[in-house]
Amino acid sequence: MENTVRNKQVILRDYVKGYPKESDLMIITASDRVELKVKPGSMVVLVKNLYFSCDPYMGILMKEPNPSTFTLLDAFVPGKPISGFGVSEVIDSDDPAFAKGDFVWGMVDWEKYSTINPIGSFKIDININVPLSYYTGMLGMTGLTAYAGFFEICSPKKGETLVGQFAKLMGCYVVGSAGCKQKVDLLVNKFGFDGAFNYKEEPDLDASLRRCLPQGIDIYFENVGGKILDSVLMNMKSYGRIAVCGMISQYHLETKEGIQNLPLVIYKKIRMQGFVALDFIDKFPNFLEFVLPYIKERKLIYVEDIVEGIENGPAALVGLVHGQNVGKQVLKIARE
Structure with a gap:
């Protein structure tokens, strides 16, 4: 086995305006080779990446940072x-x-090999007989988002009218x-x-x-926003409850759509709360x-x-933004 490898990466060319395009991203092979050993005392972990989750919020991070927009994650950096x-x-x-040999899920760069700080990474129990790709979605942040929004924020009761498989x-x-x-057929059938x-x-x-x-x-x-929310x-x-984890329809509009019916939150005594899954990371074992x-x-x-192959990463991510995926969009870049 080689002691060093070349690292293929998905790079942001420049900050994006409007909807992202495949050309806003490029595939490069980094000039520096990756050592397949970590230095003693570094307290870091070297991983080979297997699957990446394609998520709508990533489109926001491709835009130039705006002081008026607060995000929990830093914007992507052009050239990185x-x-x-x-x-x-x-x-x-x-x-x-x-x-060595453990499987983990957490935040990583879109590249074949990454050196990560293990804080915020979760070891996968291989005795749980499910595909590893599930930890990009159903058993990762996507699933925790659904669980936390439904149970922690919305407090459902049997017979109520709402959305989702948990419901x-x-x-x-x-x-x-x-x-x-x-x-639509998938939801029903x-x-x-x-x-x-x-x-x-x-x-109408x-x-x-x-x-x-x-x-x-x-x-x-709520993860759409705009006219549907209205x-x-x-x-x-x-006394209805609205859990807000996204506003996908608004992410790439230069002028955001206004909400005309917001006063109904007062008149109907609606509880509306924004959140992200990281707010409830302590609930992951319960989930x-x-x-x-x-x-x-x-x-x-x-x-x-x-979608297979890191070279297809830009197409997979941009396709998600335009709703071309059916099911959780996942990019597979290496064999397990």
């Missing part, structure tokens, strides 16, 4: 690799908590929306939602929600304890859209 959540194999370690497991009536017929509609084909979103949810909405899991507010019940039995019993359905 972009980063995100990934699954990796430990090649060498100077941290006693991680050993179905808790006995709730569930309606979803998607941007194409294939995804595979995920078991009680109803779904294509928001791109509905001329308010009427669509009244048709699908005539009794009103108890809980709304219509949802019109259809919320009194695994809850979700793993349902996965083993096949009561939770998970769909992945896996």
Whole structure:
């Protein structure tokens, strides 16, 4: 085995304006070779990256930092690799908590090999018989986001009207929306939602929600924003709850859409709370304890859209921004 390797990386060319394009990213082979050993006393971990998670928030980080916009993560730097959540194999370690051959998930640069600070990385229990790629989504930050928003913020009750597979497991009536017929069919026929509609084909979103949810909405899991949020507010019940983890429709607009119905938060006494999964990282053990039995019993359905090869990273990420994926978008860059 070689002592050093060449490292292939996905680099941001320059700050992005509007929607990102594949040409905003480039694949390079770094001039410096990567040592396959870490220095004693460094307390770092060297990993070979296997899977990267493609997530909508990454498009925000491609923009020039704006002092008025607060993010928990630093913006990407032109000329440097972009980063995100990934699954990796430990090649060498100077941290006693991680050993060669361990599998971990956490934040890594989009490159074949990374040297990481183990704080914030989680060891994967290989005795849990699920694909490693699940830790980019269902068993990683995506799953924790759903769990925390649903249980920690929205406090669901059986029989309430809301969105998501967790909601179905808790006995709730569930309606979803998607941007194409294939995804609408997936929500109803595979995920078991009680109803779904294509928001791109509905001329009146308010009427669509009244048709699908005539009794009103108890809980709304918000990650779209804009016109859909405005219509949802019109259809919320009194004392409804809205968990806000994203506003995907607004990320790449030069002029953000205004929300006309926000006063209804007061009149209907709606609780609306923004959050990110990292706010609830201490709940991760509880999340695994809850979700793993349902996965083993096949009561939770998970769909992945896996693209292979780091050279296809720009296409996978930009395709996600434009809604071309069906299921969790994952980039596979190495064999397990």
